[in-house]
Amino acid sequence: xxxxxxxxxxxxxxxxxxxxxxxxxxxxxxxxxxxxxxxxxxxxxxxxxxxxxxxxxxxxxxxxxxxxxxxxxxxxxxxxxxxxxxxxxxxxxxxxxxxxxxxxxxxxxxxxxxxxxxxxxxxxxxxxxxxxxxxxxxxxxxxxxxxxxxxxxxxxxxxxxxxxxxxxxxxxxxxxxxxxxxxxxxxxxxxxxxxxxxxxxxxxxxxxxxxxxxxxxxxxxxxxxxxxxxxxxxxxxxxxxxxxxxxxxxxxxxxxxxxxxxxxxxxxxxxxxxxxxxxxxxxxxxxxxxxxxxxxxxxxxxxxxxxxxxxxxxxxxxxxxxxxxxxxxxxxxxxxxxxxxxxxxxxxxxxxxxxxxxxxxxxxxxxxxxxxxxxxxxxxxxxxxxxxxxxxxxxxxxxxxxxxxxxxxxxxxxxxxxxxxxxxxxxxxxxxxxxxxx
Numbered sequence: 001x002x003x004x005x006x007x008x009x010x011x012x013x014x015x016x017x018x019x020x021x022x023x024x025x026x027x028x029x030x031x032x033x034x035x036x037x038x039x040x041x042x043x044x045x046x047x048x049x050x051x052x053x054x055x056x057x058x059x060x061x062x063x064x065x066x067x068x069x070x071x072x073x074x075x076x077x078x079x080x081x082x083x084x085x086x087x088x089x090x091x092x093x094x095x096x097x098x099x100x101x102x103x104x105x106x107x108x109x110x111x112x113x114x115x116x117x118x119x120x121x122x123x124x125x126x127x128x129x130x131x132x133x134x135x136x137x138x139x140x141x142x143x144x145x146x147x148x149x150x151x152x153x154x155x156x157x158x159x160x161x162x163x164x165x166x167x168x169x170x171x172x173x174x175x176x177x178x179x180x181x182x183x184x185x186x187x188x189x190x191x192x193x194x195x196x197x198x199x200x201x202x203x204x205x206x207x208x209x210x211x212x213x214x215x216x217x218x219x220x221x222x223x224x225x226x227x228x229x230x231x232x233x234x235x236x237x238x239x240x241x242x243x244x245x246x247x248x249x250x251x252x253x254x255x256x257x258x259x260x261x262x263x264x265x266x267x268x269x270x271x272x273x274x275x276x277x278x279x280x281x282x283x284x285x286x287x288x289x290x291x292x293x294x295x296x297x298x299x300x301x302x303x304x305x306x307x308x309x310x311x312x313x314x315x316x317x318x319x320x321x322x323x324x325x326x327x328x329x330x331x332x333x334x335x336x337x338x339x340x341x342x343x344x345x346x347x348x349x350x351x352x353x354x355x356x357x358x359x360x361x362x363x364x365x366x367x368x369x370x371x372x373x374x375x376x377x378x379x380x381x382x383x384x385x386x387x388x389x390x391x392x393x394x395x396x397x398x399x400x401x402x403x404x405x406x407x408x409x410x411x412x413x414x415x416x417x418x419x420x421x422x423x424x425x426x427x428x429x430x431x432x433x434x435x436x437x438x
Contacts, residue, residue: 067376070368074380075387077361082388083395084354086176088114089168090396093344108347110337111168112286112294115161118355119282125359126276129366133272141270143277149266156258157281161289163251166244173241177398180389181217181411182245183252192253209418216410223403271366294332382415 092105127143134140144150171179191202191210259278262269341348368377389408392398400408 066371070364070371070376071380073364074361074368075384077357077364078384079388079391081354081357081361082180083391084350084357086392086396088347088350088354089171090176093347106340108337108340108344109168109172110333110340111165112161112289112333113337114168114351114354115164116283116286116290117351118358119279119286121352121355122359122362123276123279123283125363126272126279129363130270130272130276133270141273143273143280145269145273146266149262149269149277152258152262153277153281154285156255156262156278157285159251159255159258160278161282161285163248163255166248166251170241170244170248173237174245175398176392176396177389177400178217178220178241179245180385180392181220181408182242182249183385192250205421206418209414212410212414212417216407216412216414218407219410220404220407223401223407271369275362275366290332290334294334296332298331382412382419386412 088108090107092107095104095106130143131140144153167179167183191206195202259274262274341351365377368380393400
């Protein structure tokens with residue numbers, strides 16, 4: 001007969017009556033510890049949620065503060081910059097002659113000199129910004145980290161230096177509000193260059209936006225209320241001003257496209273590096289023009305064809321104080337600008353203020369780009385230009401007709417629609433990426 005394995009006897013759990021006092025205390029302690037652990041877990045979860053909510057609230061408050069800093073910085077800098085720009089280019093100053101007071105007036109019209117002062121101040125400010133934004137314990141990155149960057153940076157310096165004189169020349173034939181409206185159409189030259197040069201295609205709504213903006217500028221320009229502007233339009237001066245402004249926008253578009261290429265091809269080339277490098281290169285280019293090219297140009301056949309004159313000599317022949325100490329610099333725009341500032345020293349305040357506002361404004365733009373999305377910056381920029389236009393109307397007593405306000409609405413309405421659609425597309429891409437990651 002096979003041997004069977006003995007079954008394990010059933011063990012009964014002792015009841016409380018047969019458990020010693022020590023065992024009962026141990027069981028009670030274990031149960032208490034388990035209860036405490038459970039309570040701590042629940043409290044920890046609640047505390048974690050509370051901590052997460054507090055961190056989210058703190059982050060939201062910090063984001064609101066950063067947004068406020070960016071908006072106030074951009075608005076304050078560029079509204080003042082725009083005001084000083086119009087003041088510098090439109091204010092007339094009396095010309096002193098040997099016989100006494102004269103009815104003749106003169107206007108500050110030295111765009112390359114003005115750009116040189118602004119770019120030099122932006123280079124200094126950009127270098128400071130680059131040092132401040134560099135993390136503690138790390139070396140400050142070089143302004144131009146690769147020699148391959150020199151060619152595209154030189155192209156940016158050339159296009160930005162050439163754009164400004166055309167813009168200031170256009171202001172001699174169109175008013176400042178038309179100038180602001182047209183300068184808001186940055187999408188037009190960029191699209192033109194990408195379609196014609198790079199053979200790129202855009203969504204239908206972008207062409208509609210460009211059509212709306214172009215129509216808005218045309219309506220604003222053609223429906224002016226002053227007789228002076230009607231006479232100017234009849235003589236073709238407004239058309240010439242718009243042509244000069246179109247060249248300015250093309251150079252702006254080439255500048256922006258080249259900067260986009262630099263950021264894509266030379267990563268991690270940062271905004272502060274771009275600001276500093278571009279400002280240094282632009283100062284070198286415009287400085288070379290002021291010191292070498294401009295003095296030669298006023299005495300050459302090319303300069304005579306372009307309408308360049310030796311303003312220092314012309315002023316010295318009529319002014320009671322001659323050309324002053326700056327006549328020793330010779331001729332050209334630098335000597336003429338310094339001679340003008342010697343005759344009207346109060347203009348120095350506007351020149352330096354204009355340069356400082358432009359430099360500080362660039363820092364706030366790079367700060368906004370580094371902290372928020374480009375959509376945020378576009379929104380702030382568009383609304384800032386609207387405020388600049390309104391400030392110009394109020395400060396310089398411009399009169400706008402109903403059709404001109406319609407033109408303004410078409411321009412900023414088209415830009416606003418484009419910014420909103422771009423924002424929606426970016427959010428869709430972000431959500432699709434998040435779903436794909438899950």
